[in-house]
Amino acid sequence: MKILRNYISDSTIYFINPFHVYKAGIAILLFLLVIRSSGQQIKIEGGYGLGSYTMTDLKKMNTSVLETLPVEAGITDNFPVRPYYYLSIDYNFNPGFSIGLTGNYNTTGSRISYKDYSGELIFDNILSSYSPGIQLSVALVDKKFKISEVNNISCSLSRLKIKEKVISSSEEYKYKSNSIQFEPGIKVSFPFSRFEIGAKAGYLLDLKGINRLKGDRDTILKDTKTGDEIKTNWSGFRISISIAMTIHGFSIHTN
Amino acid sequence: MKPINLAAIVLFLLTNGCEYEPKGVYEVKVDPVTDTPEITVNLNFQTDTIYIPSSAYVRFDYSTSDQMVRYAYFALNQRQISKIESTSGSFSILFNSDLYQINVPYKLNIELFRSTGSGSLADRIQREGFLYSKEFTLIFKSDADMAPRIKRVVPENGSLKIIWEKFKGVGFVKYHVFNGPDYKIVISDQNQNYWYDLSFIGYGLYYIVVETDYGTYSSSWYNFDDINLLSPTASKLPDGKLLISWKKHKYYGNLAGYRIYKFIPLVGEYSEIAFITEVSDTTLVCDEGIFGIKERFYVLPVAKIRPYIINDDGDLQNYAAVTNDLILGESMTSFFNRCFLHPKGSDCYFFTGTFIYKFNCTSQSLIDSISCNYLYLTVSPDGSKLLNFNTDHIDMVDAQTMETTESIPLSSLPDGKQPVKFLISNTNIGVLTNNSGNYYFYDFQNKTELARFNINGITQSYDITKVSPDGVYFCDSHFTTGYSDYITELFERENSEVSLVWTDKVTYYDFDPDNFHFVFFKNKTLYTVSLDDLSTLSELPVEDDYLYDIDWNRREYLSLNAGRNLFSICNLETGEVKAKIKTVKFDGTSYDNEDIFLSNKTLFILGYRLKLDYPD
Numbered sequence: 001m002k003i004l005r006n007y008i009s010d011s012t013i014y015f016i017n018p019f020h021v022y023k024a025g026i027a028i029l030l031f032l033l034v035i036r037s038s039g040q041q042i043k044i045e046g047g048y049g050l051g052s053y054t055m056t057d058l059k060k061m062n063t064s065v066l067e068t069l070p071v072e073a074g075i076t077d078n079f080p081v082r083p084y085y086y087l088s089i090d091y092n093f094n095p096g097f098s099i100g101l102t103g104n105y106n107t108t109g110s111r112i113s114y115k116d117y118s119g120e121l122i123f124d125n126i127l128s129s130y131s132p133g134i135q136l137s138v139a140l141v142d143k144k145f146k147i148s149e150v151n152n153i154s155c156s157l158s159r160l161k162i163k164e165k166v167i168s169s170s171e172e173y174k175y176k177s178n179s180i181q182f183e184p185g186i187k188v189s190f191p192f193s194r195f196e197i198g199a200k201a202g203y204l205l206d207l208k209g210i211n212r213l214k215g216d217r218d219t220i221l222k223d224t225k226t227g228d229e230i231k232t233n234w235s236g237f238r239i240s241i242s243i244a245m246t247i248h249g250f251s252i253h254t255n
Numbered sequence: 256m257k258p259i260n261l262a263a264i265v266l267f268l269l270t271n272g273c274e275y276e277p278k279g280v281y282e283v284k285v286d287p288v289t290d291t292p293e294i295t296v297n298l299n300f301q302t303d304t305i306y307i308p309s310s311a312y313v314r315f316d317y318s319t320s321d322q323m324v325r326y327a328y329f330a331l332n333q334r335q336i337s338k339i340e341s342t343s344g345s346f347s348i349l350f351n352s353d354l355y356q357i358n359v360p361y362k363l364n365i366e367l368f369r370s371t372g373s374g375s376l377a378d379r380i381q382r383e384g385f386l387y388s389k390e391f392t393l394i395f396k397s398d399a400d401m402a403p404r405i406k407r408v409v410p411e412n413g414s415l416k417i418i419w420e421k422f423k424g425v426g427f428v429k430y431h432v433f434n435g436p437d438y439k440i441v442i443s444d445q446n447q448n449y450w451y452d453l454s455f456i457g458y459g460l461y462y463i464v465v466e467t468d469y470g471t472y473s474s475s476w477y478n479f480d481d482i483n484l485l486s487p488t489a490s491k492l493p494d495g496k497l498l499i500s501w502k503k504h505k506y507y508g509n510l511a512g513y514r515i516y517k518f519i520p521l522v523g524e525y526s527e528i529a530f531i532t533e534v535s536d537t538t539l540v541c542d543e544g545i546f547g548i549k550e551r552f553y554v555l556p557v558a559k560i561r562p563y564i565i566n567d568d569g570d571l572q573n574y575a576a577v578t579n580d581l582i583l584g585e586s587m588t589s590f591f592n593r594c595f596l597h598p599k600g601s602d603c604y605f606f607t608g609t610f611i612y613k614f615n616c617t618s619q620s621l622i623d624s625i626s627c628n629y630l631y632l633t634v635s636p637d638g639s640k641l642l643n644f645n646t647d648h649i650d651m652v653d654a655q656t657m658e659t660t661e662s663i664p665l666s667s668l669p670d671g672k673q674p675v676k677f678l679i680s681n682t683n684i685g686v687l688t689n690n691s692g693n694y695y696f697y698d699f700q701n702k703t704e705l706a707r708f709n710i711n712g713i714t715q716s717y718d719i720t721k722v723s724p725d726g727v728y729f730c731d732s733h734f735t736t737g738y739s740d741y742i743t744e745l746f747e748r749e750n751s752e753v754s755l756v757w758t759d760k761v762t763y764y765d766f767d768p769d770n771f772h773f774v775f776f777k778n779k780t781l782y783t784v785s786l787d788d789l790s791t792l793s794e795l796p797v798e799d800d801y802l803y804d805i806d807w808n809r810r811e812y813l814s815l816n817a818g819r820n821l822f823s824i825c826n827l828e829t830g831e832v833k834a835k836i837k838t839v840k841f842d843g844t845s846y847d848n849e850d851i852f853l854s855n856k857t858l859f860i861l862g863y864r865l866k867l868d869y870p871d
Contacts, residue, residue, distance in 0.1 A: 070379035076279020111277035116285040118377030124277045161274075167382060 041092045042247040043100070043196070048085055049240020051204065053108045055079040057230040058125055058160075061223065062110055065123055073114035073121060082108045086240070088135050096139040102152055104131040106234055119167030129158035129234060131181055145190050150200060152183040158232045160211050160221070175221055177209030177232045185238065196244040206234040288371040294321050294387055296367060299425050301445050304392040306423040308401050309350040309357055311469035313425045318343035321369060325381050328366040331393065350395045358400075363391040402465055402472035403430075403448075408479045413508025415455040415481075419463055419474070421448040426468030435460045438561055453509045454560035457482045481505065487554040489578035492540065495868070499578060500538045501554045509558050510534040516553040516571055519545070519839050520580070525553070525568050544583035545837050546822075547851075547860040552578040584858070584865035588612060588621070591630055597854035598638030599768050599807055602654065605859075606632045611643060613657060616855035619866055623657045630716070636724040636768040636807075637681040642699065649677065651699055667702040669695045676720055681768075684726030688714065696729070696748045708753035710744055712736050723766040728773070728786055729753075730764055745773065747786075757789055763802045769810075776802040781812065781827075795830050799823055801842075806853040809871075813853040815841055824853065824867070834869040 062075055084107075090100030105128070112123035133154020141147040160175040185202020208231035213219035221230040299316040307313050317327050319342050326340040337346035355361065367387040370378055377383030407418040417432065422445055430442040432450050435458075440450060452459065459479035465472045487501035504510055512532035518525040529539055544550050553575035555563065563574040571577075590605035590612075597603040602622070603614045608630055613623040629644035634654065643650045643659075649668075651661035665671060670691055677687035683700035696705040712735040714720065720731045732743040743764055745757035757773075764775035772792060773784045781795040781802065799814035803822075806813070810827040815838070822836040836858065841851070852859040856867045 071374075071376050072283065074281030076281050077277040082275060107273075107275040109275040109277040111279050113279055113281040114376060115280050115282040116375045117287055118285070118373075118375035118383050120280075121376055126275055126277065128274050166380065167377060 043088075043090045043092065043098065043244050044247070045088045045090065045196075045198070045242050045244035046086070047088075047198075047200070047240045047242035048083060049200070049238055050081050051084045051106055051108075051234075051238045052081045052236035053079045053106070053127075054206070054233045054235040055108070055110075055127070056233055057208075057223075057228070058110065058127075058232070061221075061230050062112055062123075062125070064223065064225065065112055069112070069114070069121070071114045071116075071121065073112050073123075075110065076113045077109060077111040079108045079110050079125075079127075082106070084238070084240070086242075090135065090137060095142060098135075098137045100135050100137075102133050102135040102154065104133075104152075104154065105129070106131070120165065121167070122163065122165040124161075124163040126161040126163065127158060127232060127234075129156045129232075131156045133181070137187070145188060146196075148187045148189065150185045150187045150202070152181070152185075154181045154183070155179070156181050156206060156209060156232075156234060158209055158234070160232060174214040175211035176214055177211045179209035179232070179234075180207045181205065181234065183238060187242075189242075189244070191246075194246050196246065198242045198244065199240070200242065201239045202237070204235055204238050206232075208233045208235075285373055285375045287375065288373040291385060292321075292323075292369070294324070294367065294369055294385075295319060296327075296387075298365075299427070300391070300423075301427075302391075302421050302423040304360075304394060304423050305363065305425060306394055306396045306401055307348060307350060307425065308398050308469055308472075309395050310398055312347055312349045313469060314345050314347045315425060316343075316345045317365075319367070323370040323372055325368045325370055325384065328364075328368075330364045330366075332361050333364070348393075355395050357395045357397060359394070361393045363393040365389050365391065398470065398472065402474040403463055405461055405463060405474055405477040408459065408461065408477060410481070410505055411451070413506055413510075414451040414453060415459060415479070415506060415509070416449055416451055417459075417461055417477075418449045421446065422465050422467075424465070424467055424469075424472075428466040428468060431464040431466060433460075433462050433464070451508075454558050456504070456506050456509055456556045456558045457484065483576065485554050485556065485576035487552065487576050487578045489550075489552050489581040491544070491581065491583070495543045495583075497541050497544050497581060498538060499541065499552050499554070501576065503535065503537050504556050506556075507534045509560070511557045511559045511562065514555040514557055514565075514575075515539050515541075516555065516565070516575065517541075518551050518553060518568060518571065518577075520549055520551065522840055523568060524839070525571060528552075530557070543837065544581055545839055546583045546858055546865045547863040548839050549580045549582045551580045554578070582863065584860075584863035585619070586862055587614070587859075587864050589862040594630070594632050595850065595852050595859055596632060596634040596641075597806070597852055597859075598634045598636050598654075600638040601808070601855055602638060603852075603854050603859065604632060604634050604641060604654070606630075611641070613654075614864075616857045619857070619864070625652065625657050631676060633678045633685070635679050635681050635683075636722075636766065639681065640679060640683070642677055642679050642685070644674070644677070649674070649699070651679070651683075661700065663699055663702050669693070669697065669704045669707065675716070676714070678720060678722040678729075680722045680726030681724045682726040684722075686720075686722050686729045694729070694746075694753075696726070696753065706748045706751045706753045708746060710746075711755070711758075712742070713738075719764070721764070721766060723773075723786065724768045724771060728756075728766065730766070730773070732761075732764070743775070757784075763804075765805055765807075768807050774805070793828075795828070797825070797830065803851050804853045806855065808855050811853065813851065813858075822851075822858075824869070834867055836865070836867070 086104040088100050088102035090098040092098045107128040109126040114121040131154040133152050135152045137148045137150045139146055139148045156179045158177045162173040164171040181204055183202050183204040185200050187198050187200040189196045189198030210229050211221035297318045324342050329337040369385045371383055401424055403420040403422050405419045409416050427445040431439050433439040434452055461477040463474040484505045485501040490498050492498050514527055515529040516525050517528050528541055553571045555575035595605040601617045605612055606627055610624045611627050612621050615622045627643050634641040638654055641652050641654050643652050647665050649663040650659040653660045672689040674687040674689050679685035679699055684698050687697050688694045694708050698705055710731055712733045714733040718733045722729050727748055729746045734741050742758055743761045744755055746753050747756045761775040761777045773786050775782055779797050781797055782791055783793040785792050797814055800817040801815040804813045811824050812827050814823050819841045820838055823832050824834040825832050858865045
């Protein structure tokens with residue numbers, strides 16, 4: 001039994017080429033290397049946070065799947081709030097402004113489940129994404145603690161794994177999607193010595209990416225009933241804590 | 256930060272940093288179904304072995320009313336030939352000499368998958384269910400071998416059961432079961448492989464034609480004749496009635512009854528005398544039979560269906576069971592034509608040519624006999640004496656003792672010639688004639704010729720000739736000269752003169768031994784005439800056309816109706832009917848019953864007698 005088969009169709013639509021995103025990141029890094037300054041700092045920051053995920057299309061798909069199943073199954077997991085991680089490298093032009101590279105990792109999922117004496121049915125959607133991007137930070141207050149406005153723009157490289165298991169048989173489908181994400185936020189940080197502890201709150205706006213079957217890009221996840229594409233949407237609130245280490249005396253001299 | 260705290264943080268981050276694993280189990284309580292349900296499948300073949308005609312493209316139909324059947328799978332020799340994911344469908348098989356051989360068995364497997372109906376996940380996706388499988392043997396046959404074989408024909412429950420092999424083919428429509436070419440029944444149920452032939456009562460010639468969608472196939476013939484079942488017998492009951500009995504028919508369940516026919520071989524006539532509708536009856540009591548005439552009876556079993564039609568005695572002999580011949584009366588020694596005399600008294604006399612017998616009507620037995628060597632006998636009207644001719648003399652015999660009292664040599668007779676006829680009266684005077692053509696009144700006691708005379712014509716040995724008890728009158732019936740008329744002449748002797756005193760055409764006459772009157776029968780009237788003046792003393796109308804005899808002991812006459820099938824015994828004076836006895840064409844077409852005599856309630860004909868019992 002293939003639960004998903006009604007949601008796969010062939011179509012070709014617009015997509016973001018991740019190679020282009022990489023090229024943009026390298027250009028920005030070169031820019032950082034060639035800019036002329038003195039006494040600037042490099043800050044390496046790692047963060048851990050919680051994110052909520054809209055995933056409207058996939059939730060709708062789950063509802064449709066429920067209706068088509070031969071048994072009355074239930075949704076036991078529906079894209080819950082999940083931890084996410086990020087790592088960033090910032091370059092301070094001056095004490096109030098920094099620019100850098102950032103990367104997030106998010107993962108969440110859903111489950112449709114049914115179980116009786118005869119066996120078990122599972123329909124899992126497992127999502128994960130890596131989001132490399134650019135981070136701009138402007139200090140609003142810079143005293144014993146610092147309050148900054150942080151804006152990220154990144155490219156989401158998502159994977160959707162759909163696992164079906166019906167009694168003893170199982171199937172797995174893998175999809176990929178790409179999208180542009182914007183994440184404005186406010187960050188409060190406390191520098192001490194060479195380190196800095198921070199907390200950030202923001203909202204991630206995902207422009208949503210089309211899911212393409214891995215190995216067959218032309219096959220797109222769609223609702224065959226309506227013909228609508230089923231897109232991954234990571235949009236949601238983000239809160240996180242972070243720790244950063246500043247490297248002093250790092251300078252780049254240019255001619 | 257202590258290293259251990261840092262390690263805990265890193266571990267936490269690593270474990271939570273892996274790809275998300277969705278959680279949760281939605282468990283539903285569903286009860287399994289463990290009872291195996293019955294399943295009804297309709298196939299257009301119903302035997303474990305299926306014959307397929309090698310000449311036809313045969314379609315197999317499958318259907319079930321069980322809506323929980325998900326699919327039916329068919330495989331021939333483990334090779335799938337059809338899978339029907341429905342509760343009905345069909346597929347076809349055609350003989351292919353490249354794939355199959357005639358008369359070689361192939362395995363036809365059928366599997367049905369039926370849902371349990373539990374509603375479980377496995378049930379919903381057809382991973383849980385009841386699998387029914389059955390294996391058939393499929394054999395390709397030539398058309399000639401397709402027909403079912405009649406395998407048994409057996410009497411059962413009063414009928415005949417024909418059992419045949421169930422049709423093993425496909426596309427069954429009807430059985431046509433024949434008994435002979437003209438009778439058949441049609442059976443639409445393929446599973447019914449037997450039939451009670453309600454038309455069978457002895458003759459069966461069975462074969463079966465099977466009608467199918469692909470043609471008709473005929474079985475070989477099966478002959479079953481079970482005849483001579485009734486073994487009927489006919490016997491006389493003490494009261495004179497006849498009892499016809501037979502065995503209960505073996506196929507009583509098929510009978511509507513029995514028709515009983517009486518058949519008289521002498522005349523070749525038959526008639527139905529009874530139709531018995533109670534098949535358990537095995538006897539029939541019918542009226543008295545026919546005196547002196549052989550009868551036989553036929554018992555015809557009448558089938559509920561297709562009863563035999565009897566059109567002639569040939570049909571009777573073919574279809575009905577026959578009894579033994581039966582004749583009413585006791586057999587006794589035969590006597591020659593008209594050589595039976597019954598004078599007054601209880602004794603009668605007849606002779607066979609070598610013996611003269613004396614029969615007593617009271618004891619109904621022969622009580623004496625003497626030898627003789629001439630075909631003539633005479634007894635005096637009072638029964639006291641008789642004459643017996645021997646080679647060269649006539650013996651006068653005392654009828655009481657049967658001893659010769661007087662011997663009369665030929666030389667003492669008129670002309671010294673052997674007499675042809677001779678009569679004796681109570682007074683020992685009689686009449687005789689010899690080859691000279693002369694008639695003589697003769698005194699046998701004194702051996703003296705009293706008178707000589709002639710008659711008007713020619714007398715024969717069978718002509719009735721009588722002498723009056725007193726020896727004065729002589730009467731003779733004979734043809735006139737030239738055989739133009741058959742007349743009766745009465746002569747009177749007065750001393751040595753004999754004169755013709757009366758002549759007429761009558762069919763019967765006699766002398767009354769009690770009153771010495773002359774009686775004769777003419778025009779259905781019995782006249783009594785005084786011998787003194789030949790005046791008519793009485794006229795008794797007789798209902799019947801023919802008068803055969805008078806028993807002077809009981810003064811009764813024996814007459815026969817115009818149809819010659821009913822005798823009547825009536826009082827001579829009043830005409831009151833005393834008894835009636837059936838006969839058949841008496842003296843009409845028969846040749847051995849022309850003579851009948853009545854004496855002391857006993858009838859005599861050639862070879863038989865019948866003691867009658869009727870009120871005085």
